[in-house]
Amino acid sequence: MTPLELLEMVPAGGRVGLDVGSRSTKIAVSGEMGPVIGIMDTIEVMYGGVLERIPGGVEVVSTGYGRNKVKGGKKIPEIRAHTVGALKSLDIDTFTLLDIGGQDFKVVRVENGSIRDFHMNDKCAAGTGRFLEKMAEMLHMTLEELGSHRGDSKILESTCSVFTETELISLLMEGASRDRLAGGVVYSVYERIRPYLRMFPSDIVVFTGGVSGCSGLVDTIKENTGSCVVLPKNPQFMGALGCYHAVMR
Amino acid sequence: MRHMTEEIRPRIGITTTVPLEPFMASGAVPVDLNNLFITDAVPNILVEEAQVKGYPRNICTWIKGLYKASERVDAVVGVVRGDCSNTGSLLETLEREGKLVQPFSYPFDRNRKLLVDEIERLCVFLGTDMDKAGYTADEVERIRKLSREVDKRRWKHLSISAEDTHLALVSTSDMNSNPEGFGRYLEDILEKENHRGPDDGVRLGYIGVPPIIGDLFPRIEALGGRTVFFEVQRQFAMPSGSDDWIQRYLDYTYPYDIASRVDDIKEQIMKRKIEGIIHYVQSFCHRQIDDIIFRHELDTPILTMEGNLPGPMDERTQLRLETFLDVLEDGQ
Numbered sequence: 345m346t347p348l349e350l351l352e353m354v355p356a357g358g359r360v361g362l363d364v365g366s367r368s369t370k371i372a373v374s375g376e377m378g379p380v381i382g383i384m385d386t387i388e389v390m391y392g393g394v395l396e397r398i399p400g401g402v403e404v405v406s407t408g409y410g411r412n413k414v415k416g417g418k419k420i421p422e423i424r425a426h427t428v429g430a431l432k433s434l435d436i437d438t439f440t441l442l443d444i445g446g447q448d449f450k451v452v453r454v455e456n457g458s459i460r461d462f463h464m465n466d467k468c469a470a471g472t473g474r475f476l477e478k479m480a481e482m483l484h485m486t487l488e489e490l491g492s493h494r495g496d497s498k499i500l501e502s503t504c505s506v507f508t509e510t511e512l513i514s515l516l517m518e519g520a521s522r523d524r525l526a527g528g529v530v531y532s533v534y535e536r537i538r539p540y541l542r543m544f545p546s547d548i549v550v551f552t553g554g555v556s557g558c559s560g561l562v563d564t565i566k567e568n569t570g571s572c573v574v575l576p577k578n579p580q581f582m583g584a585l586g587c588y589h590a591v592m593r
Numbered sequence: 594m595r596h597m598t599e600e601i602r603p604r605i606g607i608t609t610t611v612p613l614e615p616f617m618a619s620g621a622v623p624v625d626l627n628n629l630f631i632t633d634a635v636p637n638i639l640v641e642e643a644q645v646k647g648y649p650r651n652i653c654t655w656i657k658g659l660y661k662a663s664e665r666v667d668a669v670v671g672v673v674r675g676d677c678s679n680t681g682s683l684l685e686t687l688e689r690e691g692k693l694v695q696p697f698s699y700p701f702d703r704n705r706k707l708l709v710d711e712i713e714r715l716c717v718f719l720g721t722d723m724d725k726a727g728y729t730a731d732e733v734e735r736i737r738k739l740s741r742e743v744d745k746r747r748w749k750h751l752s753i754s755a756e757d758t759h760l761a762l763v764s765t766s767d768m769n770s771n772p773e774g775f776g777r778y779l780e781d782i783l784e785k786e787n788h789r790g791p792d793d794g795v796r797l798g799y800i801g802v803p804p805i806i807g808d809l810f811p812r813i814e815a816l817g818g819r820t821v822f823f824e825v826q827r828q829f830a831m832p833s834g835s836d837d838w839i840q841r842y843l844d845y846t847y848p849y850d851i852a853s854r855v856d857d858i859k860e861q862i863m864k865r866k867i868e869g870i871i872h873y874v875q876s877f878c879h880r881q882i883d884d885i886i887f888r889h890e891l892d893t894p895i896l897t898m899e900g901n902l903p904g905p906m907d908e909r910t911q912l913r914l915e916t917f918l919d920v921l922e923d924g925q
Contacts, residue, residue, distance in 0.1 A: 409908065421916040424923075448909070459920045464913055466899060467876070 347371040348394050350382045356401045360417075361588030363425065363581070364389065364410030367446030367473060368554070370584035374402075379588045381581045386410060405587040420590055422583060423452055423462050429582030430550050431457055432589045434574065440546035442537065442565075443582065444555035446473040451540040454550075463540045468504075471536030473554050475505045479529045482512050483522050491558025493523060494567075495531025508532070527560070534564045541569060548572050552579040605719070606666035608659055608683070609676040610766040610829045611697050612712050612842055617729035617772065619719035624666050625767035630658030631805070636903040653877045654805060654902055656683055668693035670715065675699030675848025678879050699848035708842060730838035736772055739779035740765050740830040748821040748865045752786045755810040755820040762826035763803050795921045796866055798822035800858055800887065801873035802880065805900040812906050813871075818918050821865045824858060851883055855890045862893055869894045869921045871914075876901035894921060 345353075347362075350373045354360060358374035369389040372379040389395060395414050398404055404417030407425035426443050437457040443450045447469045453460040469475065480490040499515070502508040512525055533555070541549065549571045551562060556579040566573050576582065605616065606626045616623045630636055636658055643657035644650060656679045663669050663683075671684045673696040684694045695718045700707035709723075716722050743761040747753045753761075761779055768775040794817045799810075802825055806812075813820055825847050833844030846853045861867070870893050874881040884897050896917040898910060906914075 409912075421919045422912060423916040424919050458923065461894075462916060462920070464909070466909060466913075467901070 345380070345382045347382045347384045347389065348392070348397060350380060351394070351397050351399065353380075354399055354402050356399075358402050359588055359591045360398060360402050360404045361425075361584045361586065361591070362395075362404065362406040362408070362411070362414055363422075363583030363587060364395075364406060364408040364413065365446055365583070366409050366448075368580075369394070369408070369410065370581050372581060372584040372588035374588075379585060381578060381584060383580065403591045405590045407583050407587050418590070420587060423450055423459060423464075425583040425586035425590065426450065426552060427452055427454055427459055427586065428589050429584070429586030430454070430552060430576055432585060433576035433578075433582065434550065436548060436550075436574075438546075439548040439550045439574070440541065440544045440571075441550045441552065442541065442556075443553040444472055444533075444537070444551075445553040448472055449537055449540075449553070449555075451537070451544060453544040453546070461544065463543060465536075470505050470508070471533045475508075476529070476533065476555060476558070478505060478509065479512065479526075482509055483526055483529075485522065485526060488557070490526050490529060491555075491560055493526035493530050493560040495529075495534050495560065495564040496527050498531055498535065499525065499528030500532045530558065530560045530564055533558075533561055534568065538568070541565070541571075546571060548574055550574050550576065552576060552582040554580050556580070603667040604665075604770070606659075606663050606669040607767060608669070608671045608680050610845075610847075611670055611672060612715065612726070613733050613768065613772075614726035614729045614838060615712065615716045615719045615721055617733060618716070618725035619721035621719045622770050623767040624770050625764075626659040626662040626666070626669070627655060627803070628764070628767065628769075629662040629665060630655070631807075631903055633658075633662070640902065651877055653677070653679060653875050655875060656680070658903075659683060660686065663687055663692060668695065670695045670697055670718070672697050672699065672848070674701065699842075699845075701849075703843055703849050705839065705843060709839060712839070712842075727838060732772070734831075734834065734838070734841075736768060736776045736779070737765055737830045738834065739776060739783065741827070741832060741834070743779060743782055744823070744827055744830070746783070746786065751792045751819060751821070753782060755814055757782055759799075759803075759810050759820075759823050759826055762823050762830050765830045792819075794819040795918055796821050796868050798824065798858070798862060798865065798867040798870045798893070799826075799873065800824040800854075800870055801883075802875055802878070804873050804898075805875065805903050806898075806906050806910070807903060808905045809873075812911065813914065816911075816915055816918055817922075818869075818914075820871075822858075822861050822867055824854070824861070828857075851886050855886065858887075858891065862891070867893060869896065869917060871895075871917075872897045874899050 354373045361372040363370040369386045370383050372381045406414040407422045411419045438455050441452040450464050452462040480487045502511050604622045604624050606624050639661035640657045643660045648657045671680045673681045688694045740761045747758040797818045797820045828847045831841040835841050846857050
């Protein structure tokens with residue numbers, strides 16, 4: 345269901361968790377059997393007046409870049425939202441949380457259910473969802489297809505998304521196969537997050553956010569770090585679910 | 594060496610805090626180039642102009658701002674040891690363009706004799722001598738003491754805003770080019786003590802060089818953080834307050850080894866009941882490496898915050914700050 349449809353079905357006294365991200369808006373609302381989730385492009389949410397349709401008499405908690413566009417309710421920082429979402433979705437309380445979204449990644453050390461430390465990318469969005477979308481476009485692949493490639497080795501040298509495009513073109517002209525390059529792109533994402541994972545070494549890495557749907561990246565992290573990589577159900581909705589559950593706090 | 598003459602009251606740019614007594618004795622007007630740059634109507638244009646001249650893009654923004662701000666002063670005293678590793682090259686480029694420059698070094702080993710030599714050289718450059726400089730030391734200390742009183746009232750009673758405290762301390766570098774007026778400005782702050790904000794919230798310490806983010810302290814305040822320690826800004830006000838004016842510049846932690854900075858920070862964390870530290874680092878600055886040592890030495894949680902260009906706080910930095918405060922509140 346779309347966020348709009350979900351908002352229409354929230355009962356009075358119900359709850360709404362909203363994660364207004366850079367690319368997409370995720371929502372979790374009270375349903376008969378627990379939270380019901382939905383997703384929509386943030387740009388459509390903004391221009392479609394979706395946020396104005398939140399009914400009165402419900403508890404609202406929001407997070408994400410667009411949280412300030414949500415009128416009323418409580419705002420919580422993204423790291424808190426994602427951590428609460430992961431804790432509520434899994435039966436573990438000590439892990440390293442890796443969340444890769446549209447334009448940022450977060451690495452959070454969670455111990456006994458509390459946030460101990462965190463890192464976020466700063467000044468550069470290489471290695472995030474938007475980067476993968478651009479690279480998929482370059483290679484004429486769907487995002488899923490690109491993300492299914494395992495990153496075997498380093499092929500790309502650039503640390504900048506724009507320069508990586510140039511590099512990909514050169515390599516394509518030299519005759520490199522698309523599959524090999526797709527593997528290189530996935531490996532470059534792994535290389536970008538590797539130092540952060542090394543700062544919070546853990547047997548369990550909980551991987552969330554839209555980019556966790558890239559099975560090739562999941563395998564690359566598993567193989568290279570030796571950690572067990574756990575994906576909660578609906579990994580893209582941890583922020584929204586975290587907000588939904590934060591209402592209860 | 595060319596000497597400044599006393600009758601012209603020249604405006605002398607400084608790149609960071611230097612002994613002010615020789616300025617007071619000679620009548621030269623100290624002008625902190627950092628302030629000139631950051632209070633410019635369009636500081637980013639100054640940065641761009643420095644880049645057009647050939648200053649690299651991937652070098653600290655302050656040094657580029659200082660380079661352009663130097664056009665508005667008669668000469669520049671640059672601290673080439675104990676502050677920024679780029680200042681040497683800044684002075685070289687300025688001198689090549691015909692600007693009168695004078696290097697100043699805080700000795701690596703905190704050696705008194707070497708420091709006295711440096712201050713003597715500064716005296717000669719400004720057209721005065723050590724004795725005359727020494728006579729002004731009480732007046733310099735009187736004004737700095739007022740800044741330190743502002744700081745004290747901030748951390749003890751939160752009765753002065755974080756922004757006013759930051760400005761009262763950071764401006765001691767050149768005393769707003771008008772020591773007397775600056776003294777009156779501080780007295781005014783102390784008289785009014787007009788800040789009546791909430792006294793709850795997470796008590797934060799700010800360490801590292803002054804921020805290029807224009808609204809940092811009000812922003813922290815709005816998010817519920819209470820900044821009660823301004824490490825380097827406080828050092829600019831020479832907190833040892835020693836009776837011996839030379840000694841004040843030897844007790845000054847910032848230009849020397851990091852161990853004395855760590856000791857000072859640890860002591861203030863205890864005294865001021867600080868729960869979290871914001872370590873501000875400037876993009877491309879060698880002092881970013883110090884973060885390793887602070888994280889190793891301090892037991893208090895640290896958020897490392899990086900700034901590059903002048904302007905208000907960006908969304909990402911705000912997000913990180915919010916999360917840091919959220920985590921600290923959770924631990925309360």
